[in-house]
Amino acid sequence: MKNNFSKYLFSAIILVFALNIVNAQTKNNQSLDAKITSIIKKLTLEEKISMLHANSIFGAGGIQRLGIPEMMTDDGPLGVREDVKQGWGSANLTTDSATFFPNGSALAATWNPDLAYRFGHDMGEEARARKKTIMLAPAFNICRTPLCGRTYEYYSEDPFLNARLAVQAVKGIQSQNVAACVKHYAVNNQEVDRGKVNVEIDERALREIYLPAFKASITEGNAWSIMSAYNKVLGSYCSENDFLLNQILKGEWKFKGIVMSDWSGTHSTVDAANHGLDLEMGTNPPYEKNYFANPLLAAVKEGKVSMKVIDDKVYRILWVTYKTTLSGNQSSGKINTPEHSKTAYDIAAESIVLLKNEKQLLPLNAKSIKSIAVIGDNATRTFHLGGFGAGVKARYEITALAGLKSRLGKNVDIKFAQGYSGAVKSTRRNAAAEPKADSTLIQQAVAIAKSSEMAVLFIGGNRDYESESRDRTDLSLPFNEQALVDAVTAVNPNTIIVVVGGAPYDIGKIKKNNHTIVWSWYNGSENGNALADVLTGKVNPSGKLPFTFPSSLNDSPAHALNAYPGENLQVNYKEGILVGYRWFDTKKIEPLYCFGYGLSYTNFKYSGFSTDKKNYKTSEIITATVSVNNTGKYAGKETVQLYVGKTGSVVERADKELKAFKKTEIGAGATAKVILKITVKDLAYFDVKTKTWIVEPGQYKLFAGTSSKDLTQISTITVN
Numbered sequence: 001m002k003n004n005f006s007k008y009l010f011s012a013i014i015l016v017f018a019l020n021i022v023n024a025q026t027k028n029n030q031s032l033d034a035k036i037t038s039i040i041k042k043l044t045l046e047e048k049i050s051m052l053h054a055n056s057i058f059g060a061g062g063i064q065r066l067g068i069p070e071m072m073t074d075d076g077p078l079g080v081r082e083d084v085k086q087g088w089g090s091a092n093l094t095t096d097s098a099t100f101f102p103n104g105s106a107l108a109a110t111w112n113p114d115l116a117y118r119f120g121h122d123m124g125e126e127a128r129a130r131k132k133t134i135m136l137a138p139a140f141n142i143c144r145t146p147l148c149g150r151t152y153e154y155y156s157e158d159p160f161l162n163a164r165l166a167v168q169a170v171k172g173i174q175s176q177n178v179a180a181c182v183k184h185y186a187v188n189n190q191e192v193d194r195g196k197v198n199v200e201i202d203e204r205a206l207r208e209i210y211l212p213a214f215k216a217s218i219t220e221g222n223a224w225s226i227m228s229a230y231n232k233v234l235g236s237y238c239s240e241n242d243f244l245l246n247q248i249l250k251g252e253w254k255f256k257g258i259v260m261s262d263w264s265g266t267h268s269t270v271d272a273a274n275h276g277l278d279l280e281m282g283t284n285p286p287y288e289k290n291y292f293a294n295p296l297l298a299a300v301k302e303g304k305v306s307m308k309v310i311d312d313k314v315y316r317i318l319w320v321t322y323k324t325t326l327s328g329n330q331s332s333g334k335i336n337t338p339e340h341s342k343t344a345y346d347i348a349a350e351s352i353v354l355l356k357n358e359k360q361l362l363p364l365n366a367k368s369i370k371s372i373a374v375i376g377d378n379a380t381r382t383f384h385l386g387g388f389g390a391g392v393k394a395r396y397e398i399t400a401l402a403g404l405k406s407r408l409g410k411n412v413d414i415k416f417a418q419g420y421s422g423a424v425k426s427t428r429r430n431a432a433a434e435p436k437a438d439s440t441l442i443q444q445a446v447a448i449a450k451s452s453e454m455a456v457l458f459i460g461g462n463r464d465y466e467s468e469s470r471d472r473t474d475l476s477l478p479f480n481e482q483a484l485v486d487a488v489t490a491v492n493p494n495t496i497i498v499v500v501g502g503a504p505y506d507i508g509k510i511k512k513n514n515h516t517i518v519w520s521w522y523n524g525s526e527n528g529n530a531l532a533d534v535l536t537g538k539v540n541p542s543g544k545l546p547f548t549f550p551s552s553l554n555d556s557p558a559h560a561l562n563a564y565p566g567e568n569l570q571v572n573y574k575e576g577i578l579v580g581y582r583w584f585d586t587k588k589i590e591p592l593y594c595f596g597y598g599l600s601y602t603n604f605k606y607s608g609f610s611t612d613k614k615n616y617k618t619s620e621i622i623t624a625t626v627s628v629n630n631t632g633k634y635a636g637k638e639t640v641q642l643y644v645g646k647t648g649s650v651v652e653r654a655d656k657e658l659k660a661f662k663k664t665e666i667g668a669g670a671t672a673k674v675i676l677k678i679t680v681k682d683l684a685y686f687d688v689k690t691k692t693w694i695v696e697p698g699q700y701k702l703f704a705g706t707s708s709k710d711l712t713q714i715s716t717i718t719v720n
């Protein structure tokens with residue numbers, strides 16, 4: 001009796017407490033609403049219009065008379081970009097260096113949402129310190145073709161992995177009262193013709209593959225701003241796309257923040273204003289001539305754009321201003337702190353993917369090795385700048401060679417040879433022009449490889465080779481690297497290949513001929529330290545590929561169907577929902593390396609996969625459990641991946657889709673019980689006719705395992 005009473009009392013206290021929070025929130029919202037409405041009343045039409053377009057490369061808004069601060073945006077995905085002067089050159093400041101965080105696909109390869117949060121949090125702190133209001137990040141367009149020049153900025157080919165990381169990155173950034181600006185909305189999956197191309201796509205593919213991370217970052221992550229993409233979707237530019245902006249984003253997802261255009265990505269005044277764009281960015285002076293300046297003023301006066309529409313845009317801008325600069329929670333931020341370096345290090349360390357370790361050459365036995373030949377331009381190259389928008393003026397960046405030298409100490413004789421030149425001559429629009437093969441560089445490399453006990457050979461792309469505003473023309477390794485690999489491996493059988501890149505490359509010949517392959521990325525300020533720690537075994541590799549490596553480009557869906565880069569500025573996404581591994585699995589095409597692939601220095605054995613029930617209602621949650629035993633002698637982190645497939649579906653389905661994952665640290669010899677949860681509603685497909693999400697009743701197969709093609713654990717459930 002007494003027990004029951006205290007239970008009720010406790011529940012009542014919790015309820016009162018919760019109601020108080022809700023009340024306080026409602027009151028806060030009401031008072032913010034009143035504040036913003038009263039400011040809008042004080043603004044002249046000219047002042048309102050002045051807030052809706054850029055007034056410098058990255059700045060907008062601000063009404064001095066009323067104490068409303070300007071909004072300063074800045075790129076981006078790899079850290080807070082250096083300041084630029086009008087005309088885009090460096091402002092040559094000494095105060096704008098920042099932490100360089102690993103690129104987007106590196107973060108995705110960690111499969112670790114906590115790291116995405118820390119990345120956002122730390123970049124948010126740096127943004128604060130640099131007095132930025134809006135970070136133009138995270139960027140997470142789906143990797144539809146491996147050739148896309150911005151694959152390295154983005155996360156993955158899978159909407160679920162994409163969404164889980166995007167939400168945390170947004171939350172992290174905004175925890176610092178800095179707005180995230182998620183980009184590029186939507187289906188900006190190629191750089192070729194990005195400013196003009198029209199994407200024809202069926203709504204199911206749009207909803208199931210290309211929009212989930214945007215939706216999640218708005219509805220779960222509560223992102224305060226979003227950037228419209230350069231391209232057209234279903235006939236209209238994304239910056240004036242009523243369907244994407246008004247109907248889906250502001251209507252269905254109830255987005256309250258700012259829609260800004262990509263830089264110079266606005267194409268009209270009346271359509272853009274009425275179809276959902278709030279802020280025109282990336283324009284050049286004279287700013288009064290921008291679509292959203294004098295022409296918008298005229299359009300309002302002519303009655304083509306209503307005052308209600310203008311006020312709504314101003315409201316959104318003020319709302320974000322109150323969430324950020326006027327939030328009252330302004331910290332002064334922090335920049336280049338040891339904690340930020342630690343985050344960059346942790347991401348890098350967890351992102352590196354061990355592709356092959358056939359001779360167990362790794363981890364290196366630092367005590368017994370006497371000499372190493374470190375070869376390759378990428379061993380001494382830095383990756384913080386380049387690629388156009390997403391550059392960071394890193395306060396420091398440890399190269400791979402520096403990392404190896406500092407970690408291996410003086411006992412190991414390390415010699416270096418460049419091997420190839422990675423200097424790219426490129427113009428903004430054209431494919432990167434590579435320097436000619438240089439046989440002298442290869443000979444020098446061969447000489448040191450011959451005289452060393454082992455070789456660590458760095459190849460891959462770089463930040464000038466993979467770049468915004470152009471796609472690669474094929475997947476081949478650049479800079480004559482294959483010839484270097486062949487020459488070095490011929491003279492030193494103990495050669496470890498480290499490929500550095502942000503997107504898939506054709507490493508088929510290397511996979512066939514070489515026994516030890518490590519995949520690394522544009523891995524941030526701590527690149528070399530993290531890499532050396534993985535190679536020497538201080539860190540057990542746990543990265544998993546966030547996209548499929550095709551054996552040949554034509555195996556990839558967009559290329560197999562001749563649906564890239566389109567004709568006459570039209571690209572038809574013929575593969576529909578079968579993007580990435582969904583295509584390879586369903587069409588039974590063997591990839592070079594599959595989605596989710598990545599080895600460890602230890603082995604994980606899966607067993608005992610079960611679900612809490614066998615029958616579920618649509619409103620329920622499936623709890624799946626699997627035991628993972630670390631059978632080796634090293635502790636390690638394993639990402640358990642859970643895929644679901646629908647047998648006998650009424651609609652076309654991919655063989656299976658990722659629906660849950662969890663990364664867990666497991667000690668040597670230990671067994672972890674890993675619990676994963678799937679909301680049954682997440683098994684729905686989008687029905688184009690009724691425009692609703694439908695959970696089909698019937699049987700579903702659940703697969704758990706270590707990669708998308710190594711799923712030993714299978715269970716069946718029924719949805720009623």
Ligand code: BGC
Nearest residue numbers: 075076136183262263389468
């Ligand atoms: C890119 C955006 C970037 C903007 C500002 C554009 O070219 O597409 O991602 O935020 O430039 O640098």
